Amino acid sequence: MARKVLILTEGLSSPNTAKSACSVIRYRRDELVGVLDTTVPPQTCQGLFEVGGDLPVVNSLDALPEANVLLIGIAPTGGSLPAAMRELVLAAIKRGMDVESGLHEFFNDDAQFAAAAKASGSTLRDLRRNNERDVAKRQNISTNCLRIHTVGHDCSVGKMVVAIEVARGLARRRVDAKFIATGQTGIMVEGDGCPVDAVVADFISGAVEKQILAHQHHEVLVIEGQGSLTHPCYSAVTLGLLHGCLPDGLIYCYEMGRKTAKGADHIELPTIESQRELYLAMANTAHPCRFIGVAISSRCVEESAYLAERDRIESEWKLPACDVFRENAEPLVNAVLEMLKD
Amino acid sequence: MARKVLILTEGLSSPNTAKSACSVIRYRRDELVGVLDTTVPPQTCQGLFEVGGDLPVVNSLDALPEANVLLIGIAPTGGSLPAAMRELVLAAIKRGMDVESGLHEFFNDDAQFAAAAKASGSTLRDLRRNNERDVAKRQNISTNCLRIHTVGHDCSVGKMVVAIEVARGLARRRVDAKFIATGQTGIMVEGDGCPVDAVVADFISGAVEKQILAHQHHEVLVIEGQGSLTHPCYSAVTLGLLHGCLPDGLIYCYEMGRKTAKGADHIELPTIESQRELYLAMANTAHPCRFIGVAISSRCVEESAYLAERDRIESEWKLPACDVFRENAEPLVNAVLEMLKD
Numbered sequence: 001m002a003r004k005v006l007i008l009t010e011g012l013s014s015p016n017t018a019k020s021a022c023s024v025i026r027y028r029r030d031e032l033v034g035v036l037d038t039t040v041p042p043q044t045c046q047g048l049f050e051v052g053g054d055l056p057v058v059n060s061l062d063a064l065p066e067a068n069v070l071l072i073g074i075a076p077t078g079g080s081l082p083a084a085m086r087e088l089v090l091a092a093i094k095r096g097m098d099v100e101s102g103l104h105e106f107f108n109d110d111a112q113f114a115a116a117a118k119a120s121g122s123t124l125r126d127l128r129r130n131n132e133r134d135v136a137k138r139q140n141i142s143t144n145c146l147r148i149h150t151v152g153h154d155c156s157v158g159k160m161v162v163a164i165e166v167a168r169g170l171a172r173r174r175v176d177a178k179f180i181a182t183g184q185t186g187i188m189v190e191g192d193g194c195p196v197d198a199v200v201a202d203f204i205s206g207a208v209e210k211q212i213l214a215h216q217h218h219e220v221l222v223i224e225g226q227g228s229l230t231h232p233c234y235s236a237v238t239l240g241l242l243h244g245c246l247p248d249g250l251i252y253c254y255e256m257g258r259k260t261a262k263g264a265d266h267i268e269l270p271t272i273e274s275q276r277e278l279y280l281a282m283a284n285t286a287h288p289c290r291f292i293g294v295a296i297s298s299r300c301v302e303e304s305a306y307l308a309e310r311d312r313i314e315s316e317w318k319l320p321a322c323d324v325f326r327e328n329a330e331p332l333v334n335a336v337l338e339m340l341k342d
Numbered sequence: 343m344a345r346k347v348l349i350l351t352e353g354l355s356s357p358n359t360a361k362s363a364c365s366v367i368r369y370r371r372d373e374l375v376g377v378l379d380t381t382v383p384p385q386t387c388q389g390l391f392e393v394g395g396d397l398p399v400v401n402s403l404d405a406l407p408e409a410n411v412l413l414i415g416i417a418p419t420g421g422s423l424p425a426a427m428r429e430l431v432l433a434a435i436k437r438g439m440d441v442e443s444g445l446h447e448f449f450n451d452d453a454q455f456a457a458a459a460k461a462s463g464s465t466l467r468d469l470r471r472n473n474e475r476d477v478a479k480r481q482n483i484s485t486n487c488l489r490i491h492t493v494g495h496d497c498s499v500g501k502m503v504v505a506i507e508v509a510r511g512l513a514r515r516r517v518d519a520k521f522i523a524t525g526q527t528g529i530m531v532e533g534d535g536c537p538v539d540a541v542v543a544d545f546i547s548g549a550v551e552k553q554i555l556a557h558q559h560h561e562v563l564v565i566e567g568q569g570s571l572t573h574p575c576y577s578a579v580t581l582g583l584l585h586g587c588l589p590d591g592l593i594y595c596y597e598m599g600r601k602t603a604k605g606a607d608h609i610e611l612p613t614i615e616s617q618r619e620l621y622l623a624m625a626n627t628a629h630p631c632r633f634i635g636v637a638i639s640s641r642c643v644e645e646s647a648y649l650a651e652r653d654r655i656e657s658e659w660k661l662p663a664c665d666v667f668r669e670n671a672e673p674l675v676n677a678v679l680e681m682l683k684d
Contacts, residue, residue: 282624
């Protein structure tokens, strides 16, 4: 049966609060029938999410009876299900809809959800559930596959979107490139990958390495980054991923105007230049690596400010720079193509 | 009932292969009745483990019928139970002995072990089991508690023992100091702590922070390090711990003669000087921090080589240095006392 996906963003329908929803709307539009939020009037997605055009936002499960999958469209800090979503999830399960969740709190472990799913025949898919138990071996890594990794200044600065856009841009140039998803949203988009932040800490680099080994028959892998090396909560995830995927080339991602760490307003971000040196130092302890481009998220500033920043970065960092939303990823795609020639 | 602990090291009775056993023998001797290894003739611990004096090594559960706890004395890469130990564990459970394990593979999840324990009334304690689900907040960190953290060149270079010896040395000097255990062996010794390498990656810094908040009424916390920032498998654990415990002072631990990463012989270790800079850079992104001493493990070299190395390090690093096994931890204890005066 064809998937007809309804995204749940109850009370959190904005680009900042429903990051997963926005990416699924952007990249899996073909499967979607709408978005469910009972706290707002029925309208189109574009107004609430700045993406999705006329895809409907509805305020009742009854409004889109053809939906057969409910997808949880948020990724909150800590990964628990907001209380307001609980009854809607339960109602969807009772209708026999499958439910897909990227939360840390697993739906299959919830007695009420599990019982309801058993009764209705619906399937609960916990995208972050994993049983990774292999340490990294750092062996049999192909030298014929170029590994590109997006890293960043902070959480939510575009690392996943940049990785997807670069992989798709390479494919359009007839390069055999694959996006390696490392978070629940990336997995929703790509259909495979590893939820690295949900892996037991001892096995995170090993879990990433397995993704590399499984896909290194491709010419290029573009590996989604997570968090940042200086984030107060998630630096372990960032380093385990960096050391597991052994990048040849890094793309630095940041957002103009971001001053403090996402989720920790009292923590100032380091300068992008000082952080660049940390990434280089930590990456090169594992594998020779350099930056090949910079992805600027300029959504909070005017175009003129963006263009000035882009020029400054290109001149000071001596690397191509662009905003893949405002423009496109071609400068970064070209940087990868240059690296392939080397 | 008083604990009468029998340590299981089946087929792995050496200082290198039974690290947990050696530390428990060193620090919890009062609870021990012996060590079980059916593959060697009955003898004393000292010969096999270089510690433990006349504590008996027996080759049958029948030899020490008073034992009421079986403690798994190994911590293998990957954390699975060796097949050779399985029947002995099961026999111990059937006798009604409690079993303590620091493996990643949980005994309570093993249907056969769980059923046997239910039948005999014994308790299975999985020391690495945790349900940590809080991200770090980096708030309410006391400025009245000095945090010292042992970090190192590689796995198994003495970080836990150095932390214990410094905490005990401070206590002898009437400083209110506590050892914060971060691994299963440290937890066996201290009776509390957090098995950080078994925490889901998103929550590792948060789990460490909880340990700090719970114990910062002490004057000094000495926090056990794990892995290294450059280890191919475990660097994520090391960084999550470093950023979760926000050390004021670091003690660098290394082993003379170690050339390659433990468990990955094809990976060369960086120089200790280059690694020192990585630790300083990564620690200082979170909290102002400096090295206060160096702990040298010199077990593989002659005393004269050790003494020359100690002099070289003290001169080049301008820090106190010592081997806490060969000598004692006093130079490091004094360095902490100096820091307390500042």
